[in-house]
Amino acid sequence: MKTSLKHKTTILVVAVFCWMSHTVYAQKETELFIPLGQSPGISGKLSVMGKCGSITPRDSVVSFMEPGGMKSCRMNYRTAIYLDRSKLKLTNTKGSLADIKPGSIIEVKLVDNKPNGLIEWIKVQQE
Amino acid sequence: MTRLQILITSLLVISCWCIASCLSSRKVPSPQDALIAKGRNIFFNETFGGNGRTCGTCHRAENNLTIDPAFIATLPDTDRLFVAEFVPELKENFEDPKLMRSFGLILENLDGFDELKTKFVRRGVPHTFALRNSVLSNAGPHTGWSGDGAPGDKSLRSFATGAVIQHFTKTLNRVPGVDFRLPTADELDALEAFQLSSGRQQDLQLPLKLKSVIALRGQEIFNDPAKAKCGVCHLNAGANANPDFFGANPGNLNFNTGVEDLPDKPTDLSKEFTPRDDGFGTPGDGTFNVPSLVEAAETGPFFHNNSVETIEAAVAFYDGEAFNNSPAAHLLDSLTGSTIELDATEIVSIASFLRVINALENIRQGTDFLNSYMTRKYLGNEEFNKLPTRAADEADDAIRVLSCGGLHPEGVFHLQKAITYINNSKHKRSKQTLNYSNALSELELARKEIIE
Numbered sequence: 083m084k085t086s087l088k089h090k091t092t093i094l095v096v097a098v099f100c101w102m103s104h105t106v107y108a109q110k111e112t113e114l115f116i117p118l119g120q121s122p123g124i125s126g127k128l129s130v131m132g133k134c135g136s137i138t139p140r141d142s143v144v145s146f147m148e149p150g151g152m153k154s155c156r157m158n159y160r161t162a163i164y165l166d167r168s169k170l171k172l173t174n175t176k177g178s179l180a181d182i183k184p185g186s187i188i189e190v191k192l193v194d195n196k197p198n199g200l201i202e203w204i205k206v207q208q209e
Numbered sequence: 210m211t212r213l214q215i216l217i218t219s220l221l222v223i224s225c226w227c228i229a230s231c232l233s234s235r236k237v238p239s240p241q242d243a244l245i246a247k248g249r250n251i252f253f254n255e256t257f258g259g260n261g262r263t264c265g266t267c268h269r270a271e272n273n274l275t276i277d278p279a280f281i282a283t284l285p286d287t288d289r290l291f292v293a294e295f296v297p298e299l300k301e302n303f304e305d306p307k308l309m310r311s312f313g314l315i316l317e318n319l320d321g322f323d324e325l326k327t328k329f330v331r332r333g334v335p336h337t338f339a340l341r342n343s344v345l346s347n348a349g350p351h352t353g354w355s356g357d358g359a360p361g362d363k364s365l366r367s368f369a370t371g372a373v374i375q376h377f378t379k380t381l382n383r384v385p386g387v388d389f390r391l392p393t394a395d396e397l398d399a400l401e402a403f404q405l406s407s408g409r410q411q412d413l414q415l416p417l418k419l420k421s422v423i424a425l426r427g428q429e430i431f432n433d434p435a436k437a438k439c440g441v442c443h444l445n446a447g448a449n450a451n452p453d454f455f456g457a458n459p460g461n462l463n464f465n466t467g468v469e470d471l472p473d474k475p476t477d478l479s480k481e482f483t484p485r486d487d488g489f490g491t492p493g494d495g496t497f498n499v500p501s502l503v504e505a506a507e508t509g510p511f512f513h514n515n516s517v518e519t520i521e522a523a524v525a526f527y528d529g530e531a532f533n534n535s536p537a538a539h540l541l542d543s544l545t546g547s548t549i550e551l552d553a554t555e556i557v558s559i560a561s562f563l564r565v566i567n568a569l570e571n572i573r574q575g576t577d578f579l580n581s582y583m584t585r586k587y588l589g590n591e592e593f594n595k596l597p598t599r600a601a602d603e604a605d606d607a608i609r610v611l612s613c614g615g616l617h618p619e620g621v622f623h624l625q626k627a628i629t630y631i632n633n634s635k636h637k638r639s640k641q642t643l644n645y646s647n648a649l650s651e652l653e654l655a656r657k658e659i660i661e
Contacts, residue, residue, distance in 0.1 A: 111321045111491060112371040113360040115383045122370045122397055123362025173382045176323065 110203065114176065117168040118189045118205045129191040137182050144204065146188055155190060155201050162203040169209055182206055238587040241402065245589025248403025251396050259377030259389035260296060261289040267315065267334045271602065273508050274407060275336040277313045298380040302326055305481060312475045312515050317375060320491045325381065330486040331476055333515035336508045338408025339501050340365060343448035346460035354513035355489040356463045356498040366401040406590040409503060409570060412447040418661035419565055421616055427562030430555055434545045437559055441541060446566055448501040454544045463489050463496035467535030468512045476514060486514060506567035506610040521560040528556065564614040565659055568607040572656045575603030579649050601631040604652065620658035627651035
């Protein structure tokens with residue numbers, strides 16, 4: 083009985099450990115300085131670029147036009163908003179929802195690349 | 210035609226024939242070798258329009274693709290490693306020259322660039338050998354000390370982009386196109402190919418038939434899940450976890466082993482402000498990446514913050530309070546039924562085992578370099594003309610790791626002879642082939658001293 087309990091506890095500990103390994107986000111801080119469309123392994127493959135259509139601040143939803151049509155995605159407190167000011171020869175900075183304006187060119191990367199999922203980061207071009 | 214003209218013409222024809230045959234005997238590089246060679250050139254020479262640093266500024270070819278305080282002390286003050294000392298724009302919040310020179314520590318803004326004065330970590334430079342065997346994980350690609358060193362898709366290919374932004378910049382504005390340029394897709398492909406080609410391409414298959422009774426005992430304890438348990442996280446002394454404990458193909462994992470809780474870390478003693486390193490993620494979860502151990506003995510200091518200088522101290526860490534109170538120790542307890550308890554002789558035997566497998570890797574690598582040179586085989590990851598010198602470097606590394614552990618004096622003797630033969634070949638080119646053959650024989654004799 084005691085052994086069985088210990089065995090189950092061990093399996094639980096390893097399972098929790100493996101789950102944690104899968105869910106924690108990797109370091110993405112230098113991503114801030116990478117201009118729109120240049121994120122290695124992401125841009126052109128796993129992210130979408132388009133023109134921002136509308137923002138619904140109450141639901142933190144951003145709609146944007148991509149080649150396949152209008153797409154809406156949701157942000158949460160972990161979503162990073164990067165202001166790409168590289169065309170202005172200025173340092174890129176972190177932004178807020180208020181910096182995303184209809185008509186802005188944006189690049190959106192979704193968490194785990196799931197369609198219609200949460201936004202992991204969104205880059206907004208500043209010109 | 211005079212006799213002289215005939216003689217000159219004949220000499221010219223013979224010279225051309227010699228040159229042509231020399232060129233044709235060098236085997237043509239495969240497309241992959243050419244890509245690796247391109248990656249090597251970028252790794253050691255490309256500054257990406259930044260402050261003059263290259264990847265090779267910290268990952269030195271002549272120092273096992275890493276740097277340590279002893280090596281740093283040999284560099285001139287003008288070396289680009291020290292840009293924070295002579296580039297006014299990088300004087301503050303870029304590096305700490307004092308800690309870099311004393312402890313080989315590099316500054317990284319792993320938790321963001323918004324508070325440069327207070328938000329940073331100080332880390333050693335990990336070697337980049339055997340990455341082919343260590344970057345893959347069920348949890349996604351793992352790069353850097355905490356497994357999260359790359360932006361983009363977090364892969365080894367993307368790592369260089371983050372490194373350029375962090376370390377190559379001319380100013381702390383970090384504006385692409387002004388302070389540096391980002392690597393192109395082709396450059397990233399080449400850099401990845403080069404990095405994957407460095408060092409071991411396969412993991413060892415333990416147990417090895419070692420001749421030293423101390424190292425042999427060390428190997429037993431290393432792999433014993435009831436004793437040192439090293440093999441639980443370092444399968445075959447590599448960087449991957451053991452499937453017996455973590456399920457099929459777990460690959461490279463992260464653990465919080467309590468290194469940050471060590472008392473009297475060099476950074477603590479230096480009194481320089483050093484924030485706690487929170488490891489993987491932002492904010493961090495306190496975990497760090499499992500490194501490969503085959504190359505460990507020659508690439509100290511050890512752990513992400515260069516806490517300890519010797520491989521013996523690194524092994525002893527797992528018998529201390531910092532480790533045994535850590536989340537990793539609790540996990541190990543639940544997996545194996547106990548934590549780690551080691552006596553001094555056991556610590557030394559495990560370290561001896563690590564020294565011996567490091568020396569065997571040096572001998573394998575050195576032999577490979579010499580054989581490639583003699584057969585004129587093209588290796589993309591090494592400069593062809595430097596292969597004999599690189600072979601001598603490997604033999605020298607083996608001598609160092611064995612001698613410092615009082616191991617295999619006969620083997621050390623053969624390694625010294627191998628170096629002598631390689632050096633002789635530089636002075637007597639007519640006997641080059643004989644000298645290299647003798648050097649290869651000595652390397653083989655050294656290997657036979659160590660393993661059956």
